Amino acid sequence: MSLILTPNIESPDDFYEVLTEAQREMTDEQANDMNARLVLILANQIGSLSRLKEAVALSQ
Amino acid sequence: MLNTYDFPEFDYVQSDEQVSGTAARHSVVIVGAGPMGLTAALDFAARGLKVVVLDDNNTVSVGSRAVCYAKRPLEIWDRLGVAQKMLDKGIEWKLGRVFFRDQEVYQFDLLPEDGHKIPAFINLQQYYLEEYMVEACNQHPSIDLRWKHKVVSLNQHDDHVELAVETPDGIFQMEAEWLLACDGANSDTRRMVGADFTGHFFQDRFLIADIVMKADFPTERWFWFDPDFHRGQSALLHKQSDDVWRLDFQLGWDCDPEVEKRPENIIPRVKAMIGEDVDFELEWASVYQFACRRIDDFRFGRVLFAGDAAHQVSPFGARGANTGVQDIDNLSWKLAAVIRGEAPVALLDTYNTERAFAADDNLMNSTRSTDFITPKNSASKRFRNAVLDLAKKAKFAQPLVNSGRLSTPTPYVDSPLNTDDAGDWAGQMRPGTCAADAPISKGGKPGWLLEELSDGFSLLALGVDVVPVDAGVFTPKLLSLGKDFEDDEGLISQRYDASEGALYLIRPDQHIAARWRSFDAGAVKAAISKATGGPNK
Structure with a gap:
């Protein structure tokens, strides 16, 4: 199965708010650290190496 | 010293x-x-x-x-x-602990599979x-x-x-x-x-210090990322024989190796690592750079x-x-x-x-281990630290921690000496892997499968009827289950996927050259030719 590129996030605005709220009081350093952890947590949800490669390529 | x-x-x-x-x-x-x-x-x-x-x-x-x-x-x-x-x-060990700053992140057990003559590792x-x-x-x-x-x-x-x-x-x-x-x-x-x-070439240097101490540290591999006693670097503690312990300190590129090697500079580092009140003597110190x-x-x-x-x-x-x-x-x-x-x-x-x-x-x-241990830029370092942070809280991050992937044999999966498999096989064995050991018995006496293998080729018959195959100087030694040895614990059958019968051709270096479900002398000869680079002599 390839990467989902059609809308798939349940309630996009709520998600985006959660993300920005989480980092509102953070310094760049703290937010970047959090982002790194978040990437790893989400990567584990995807699991499949080929899909992770696709995601890395898309983000470059 | x-x-x-x-x-x-x-x-x-x-x-x-x-x-x-x-x-x-x-x-x-x-x-x-x-x-x-x-x-x-x-x-x-x-x-x-x-x-x-x-x-x-x-x-x-x-x-x-x-x-x-x-x-x-x-x-x-x-x-x-x-x-x-x-x-x-040697010192047998199987447990490793990984620390980040002053906290244990996780521990791994090499969990060596039972039923092998030789342990997973010795120091x-x-x-x-x-x-x-x-x-x-x-x-x-x-x-x-x-x-x-x-x-x-x-x-x-x-x-x-x-x-x-x-x-x-x-x-x-x-x-x-x-x-x-x-x-x-x-x-x-x-x-x-x-x-x-x-x-x-990696722009990094490491200090090796061997110390002699009688402290009751366990026989484990301890690895620190960014420890409080050696900030920004990594460190390793591992036991050897004669109460000698091997310590490795990452030094970074800007250090002066000659200065770092001096006992007056090493001793405070060691004390910070093992504790102020632990008695030890320095036996060896050197600085190395690797490639x-x-x-x-x-x-x-x-x-x-x-x-x-x-x-x-x-x-x-x-x-x-x-x-x-x-x-x-x-x-x-x-x-x-x-x-x-x-x-x-x-x-x-x-x-x-x-x-x-x-x-x-x-x-x-x-190279992958090195890139994890010594990240090459701040983004890599951020990910590395994120992995270590998460590994404490969530098991999923633990396999990403890389303080060295311990040596295992590389199977020659694409070797021109292999004969391709026919049919479906389960388990770790396949042409190009080294033959797994397992306990056997011979006439009631316990032994090991690898000890039975020939210095030349071997033909391991597990529930398959075979007759001797003449391949000249490469004529294989026949090893038949039930005749030459017994598989009392059933581990050979399991490791070689032999419940339906299996026949393995094993090279002089104990690697699998070919395998079949039934015996065909012509196929065995052809596989020996293939594994020896030409027609049988």
Whole structure:
């Protein structure tokens, strides 16, 4: 199965708010650290190496 | 500094050929009497070759070098009859702990599978390993160990190599049909043949300190990322024999190695690591820088390369000496067959195919470990720290922690010597893997499968009826379950997926060449031809 590129996030605005709220009081350093952890947590949800490669390529 | 070990001094003896001044032609000459050269001497001699080993020094390895020895090289040394002393003297371990700052992130158990003769890992100082092999070489009539013999030049001819060798008595000429270079990462032989040796140099330095202490630290591998006692760097603590502990401190690129090596600078570091009130004495200190690189070809005409002379890896994962011994395992039966005229010279090119493949696998693994341990930019470091942070809280992040992936054999999956599988097979075995050990019994007496394998080819029949196959000099030894041995614990059947019957052709280096569900003498002969580079002799 390839990467989902059609809308798939349940309630996009709520998600985006959660993300920005989480980092509102953070310094760049703290937010970047959090982002790194978040990437790893989400990567584990995807699991499949080929899909992770696709995601890395898309983000470059 | 303290000395727990008395270094032997081996006698220099002037050879008859140097006295007479007439160059003698030897079938094999090995350059370097380190772990690889000594293993090669024992293996070549076990396969009926006469060998001369040249070493420019006259003692064993000085200082703290290779420490961890993995199961597969120990199985090879067991085949050569030298493993028991190593196992008796070595320290067996299986638990590793990983720390980030001052907290334990997770621990791993090597969880060695039961039912193998040899443990997953032992730690042992390199000088003991060499000492035991020198003893074994001295007892072998086909091995001629020559100390204080330095190769100063070589000339390749179609059928031999001409060597100029320097001893305390001057320079003399020797000839070798084949030359095996086991002269380490800074191999002079490699320079003499003009081989490329390319890869990465890492801009980092490490301090090795061996200390002697009686503290009751457990026999475990402890690895710290960014510890409070050594901020911004990594550190490792590992036990060796004689209450000697190996400590590695990452130093970074900007340090001055000469300053770092001074006891007054090392001692405070060690105290910070093991505790102020633990008594210890310093036995050895050195600073090293490492590279990940390999030679472009393991064979240059009549000169072959093995061990660090052919490939150099970072120390994380104990992939240096362990993979070098497997080079020898791969080479020795092929070289013996070529020298005896039983196989074409082209068989030696598969030494490069198979071992360069393994070297690349080791380089990939050790480069990955190095990139995790010493991140190359702030983004990589952020991810590294994120992994370590998460590993404390969530199991999913633990497999991402890389403090060294410990050495395991690289299967020769695409080797031209393999016969492709037909049908479906389960389990770890497949053409190109080394044969898994398992307990057996013979006439009620317990034993091990690997001990039963022949020095040549073996045909392991598990619930399949076979008759002897004539393949000339490569005629396999028949090993039939229920006739030659019993599989009381059922582990052979499990490891070799033999519940429906299986027949394995196993090479002289204990690697699987081919396997079938039923017996066909023609197929066995064809697989032996394929594994030996030509028609059966």
